Amino acid sequence: MIEIGAQVDLSHPPERVWLALTDRELLGRWFAEAETPEGVPDRLVLHTAGLPGFGADVEVEVTDRQDPERLVLACDEAGRLSEVTCDVTATTQGCRLEVREVTTHGGWSVEQQKPREQQLRQALTVRLPAILDWLAFQQVDLRRGDGGMTTELPLVGASRNGPARARRRTVAAVLVGLAVLGGSAAWLALPVGGKQSAAPPAPASPSPSVTAVAVTATPRATTSVRPSRTATSPTARPSRTPSGKPTPTATAAVPPPPPPPLTARYETDSSRLFGYTGEVVVGNPAATPAASWAVVVTFADGSTVDDVEGAESRQDGRSITFTGAALPAGGSQTFRFDVRDNRPKARTPESCTVGGNPCTGL
Missing domain, CATH: 3.30.530.20 (START domain)
Structure with a gap:
């Protein structure tokens, strides 16, 4: 028996x-x-x-x-x-x-x-x-009760002082405009050249103000231009000197070629209703051993994975990272996992990568 x-x-x-x-x-x-x-x-x-x-x-x-x-x-x-x-x-x-x-x-x-x-x-x-x-x-009842809206947006009231403030701003703008026009008219009334008789008291008042503005503006403009040129010149010179020196040094150093990346091949080992068994073979084509490896497989929405053999696994959403120990030079490692899908015709993984490179077989 x-x-x-x-x-x-x-x-x-x-x-x-x-x-x-x-x-x-x-x-x-x-x-x-x-x-x-x-x-x-x-x-x-x-x-x-x-x-x-x-x-x-x-x-x-x-x-x-x-x-x-x-x-x-x-x-x-x-x-x-x-x-x-x-x-x-x-x-x-x-x-x-x-x-x-x-x-x-x-x-x-x-x-x-x-x-x-x-x-x-x-x-x-x-x-x-x-x-x-x-x-x-x-067997789940997906019906939901119909409910009306219970929240209304708050109304923002208008300020009573708005028109008064607007009127005050308008009056101020008019006064400023009149002042500008008055200053422009005084400037145009100044004599262009030649001898002039004693100026009446009214035009004499704006004349010193105009002269003072011209004298004051001249040294400021001269002072601001000179330092800007002096400051710009030394800044540009040092930037050119160091940028040219490292170039021959970087060109002279030739880095060694990187080892070939790890490879991975996915295969559906067996399929059935609502699930399948997947298999991944990780290979190391390099002449030196790989300290570790990691394969990231993204599954279809609604899939669950269990019974992992040959690797450690860590899940993050729909993606599962499979990791393992060192791979010898030219060696390989095979791991398998069982997938349960919520659809009768199970869906294969959406993607598979090893070290950021896609796996073959998908």
Whole structure:
């Protein structure tokens, strides 16, 4: 007698898990396609031929059913008989599902047993939770209550002093304009040249003010121009002298050629409904060892990654960074990961880079 089994804790109620176990269409999405043989309504045929650990399709008959806690199946796989027991136990977080298969006649070879157990474990821990999440989404009520607006924008009141201030600004502007016009008229009234008689008291007043302005402006203009030229000249000279000297030195030093970058190749190792297994091979083509490596893979929205083998992983949003130890010169490192997608047809990663360079295979 050979026994294999697996169990998983699920964040879903027992009734939903029971539906995924007993509904023929749902069973085909997370384990194997099922159909009812013609004329035999109490039997199912699971199309397991070709799955890891299975050599043929399996005929299934229900021998015990206790909704939604226990389901016992008698299985016939090309003459090899076994019994499958599914126990669903409610927990505080949802329920626990335990599946055991025991041979009753015949058995599996060593080459079949391990892949068969891995297939069962992957179905329970990866594909079944994806189907349950999808079922939960179908049962969510997305309707929302209609509510009116409860907030209004505040009104800004106009200032009462606005017109008075505007009038005051207008009067001030008029006075300034009159003063400017008066000064311009006085300037034009000055004599151009020749002898003049004694000027009346009124024109004598603006004459000194104009002369004072002219005398004062002349030295200021001369003083401001001279320092600016003197300050600009020494600033430009030092900048030319040091800029020319380092050029021959930089040209003379020839840096050694950088080592070739690390390479990475992505490949979808196996695909299924609601998920797939990805594989990345990191290579070091350089003649010297690489101290470490990092591969960044960005997955489609709604994808989750687990069961990483051959690397350490760190997630940041939809991107996961896979890291590993040193790579010898000319060596390589392979790591794998399992992806669960919220769509039946799983989507491959959106991008893959190693050291900023894209991976091949995508």
